[in-house]
Amino acid sequence: MQIKRNTALMVGVLLILAVAAWAVTRPAKPRLAAPTAIPVRVVSVAQQDVPRFISGIGSVLSLHSVVIRPQIDGILTQLLVKEGQSVKAGDLLATIDDRSIRASLDQARAQLGESQAQLQVALVNLKRYKALSIDDGVSKQTYDQQQALVNQLKATAQGNQAAIDAAQVQLSYTQIRSPVSGRVGIRNVDEGNFLRMSDTQGLFTVTQLDPIAVEFSLPQQMLPTLQGLIAAPTRATVDAYLGADTDNQTGDLLGEGHLSLIDNQISSTTGTLRAKAEFSNPAHKLWPGQLVTIKVQTALDKNALVVPPTVVQRGLDSHFVYRVSADKVEVVPVQVAYQNSDINIIKGVQAGDVLVSDGQSRLKAGAQVEVLKEPPQVIHTANAQVQP
CATH class of the missing domain: 2.40.30 (Elongation Factor Tu (Ef-tu); domain 3)
Incomplete structure (x- = not known):
């Protein structure tokens, strides 16, 4: 009987010890933490004119680049310009030996004088034969032959004049003048060289620098815009x-x-x-x-609503921004009209609205926020490129 009492007493003590140990080691009930404000950075919506590029x-x-080449064969006697020199259209650049051409010109002029003298004698005889043919002083055949001689000498005189003109043209080729205003390039020959018309290298180039052009390529989709x-x-x-x-x-x-x-x-x-x-x-x-x-x-978008690209968030179907009202945020759907790496032009907000620009990953509608104090963000749009 005594043994049963001792056993019951021992069991009771063990139960008490187990309950005490559980009470000591059991986890504490979690306390509800007070909501904390999420730190964010903000920017105000700016309204201004934005050019599109x-x-x-x-x-x-x-616009004009000319390779200066000789138009006749001959020895280069003078180079009158230096490399890198600016020249105007018509300026004398170089000269070629012209002695042979001047001799040919003088010969053609002498032949013209001879032809003109012969023509003058033939005209006098023709006049005389015409008067004599009225009284049958000379035959009609003689008169016709004299008329043919006059025509022949006139043609010879015209040919001599053409030879003079051709020699004058050749003489003009001995003076190389600039066809355009521009800058002289690197010289390829020196004075004393024998120049040939078949030389492809040329003496040098004269390149116009002002005004000047830029050629560029764009996708074919830009044709209507360019037109x-x-x-x-x-x-x-x-x-x-x-x-x-x-x-x-x-x-x-x-x-x-x-x-x-x-x-x-x-x-x-x-x-x-x-x-x-x-x-x-x-x-x-x-x-x-x-x-x-x-x-x-x-184009130029007037009074566009501009924000940095980090402000706009992308949802499943549309874009949205977080707008700060008091110390909480609200989700505002927006439309992105244009965007690039510098700015976004959006619709759906008002100028001056305060939007979250950093810290959106922890936000949701109605979340409490703490605006970090920092200098206001500046939106650069003077040269901003906006794709059409």
Whole structure:
């Protein structure tokens, strides 16, 4: 009996110890944490005029580039210009030995004088024969022969005059003049060289630098846009940059010109259309053969609502932004009219609305936010490229 009591007492003690151990080791009930504000950065919607551009890679071309070649064979006697010198149209560049041509010219003039003297005698005789033929002083045959002699001497005189003209043309070829205004290139010959008309290399080139052109290619889908720009009363502006990226205007501006020409056909192999722009180039920043990035302004969006690209979020079916109202955010669906790496033009918000630009990954509609204090973000749109 005593044993049963001891056993029951021991079981009770063990139960008490087990309950105490469970009470000590059981997990505490979780406490509901107070909601914390999500830190975000914000930007205000700006309203301003934004130009739209199309971009492409172009090659600088001279409007006139001439290889100076001799038009007669002869010895180069003088070079009157230096390499790199600027010349005007009509300036004397070089001279070729003209002694042989001058001798031929003098000979042709002497032959003309001889023919004219013979013609004068023949005309006097013809007049005399005409008077005598009235009274049958000379035969009709003699008169006709004299008339034929006069005609023959007239033709000879005309041939001599033509020989004089040809010699004068040849003499003019001994003075090589610049056909265009431009810059002299590297010289290929020196004074004393014998020049031939068959020489393909030429003496040097004269290349016009101002004004100058840039030829570039664009996708064929841009044809209606370019046609509209050409037909517009105001010429479309074209900017040329050195080393510029089509998305970032980091290159140096080399010149501002205007769209001047669209090619008359589209390349069937590349599906691109060639166009040309003309630039005023007084400082010679644009150089023939240079590769540049061109930007053609196609339109101007007035009073556009502009935000940085990080503001706009993409949902399953549409775009949206987080708008801050008091200390909470709301989801606002928007339409993206244009976009690039610098700006987005959107619809669906108002100018001055405060939108979240950083920290959207933790947000949802109605979330409480804390706006980080920092200098206001500046939206650069002066040269922003917006694809049409």
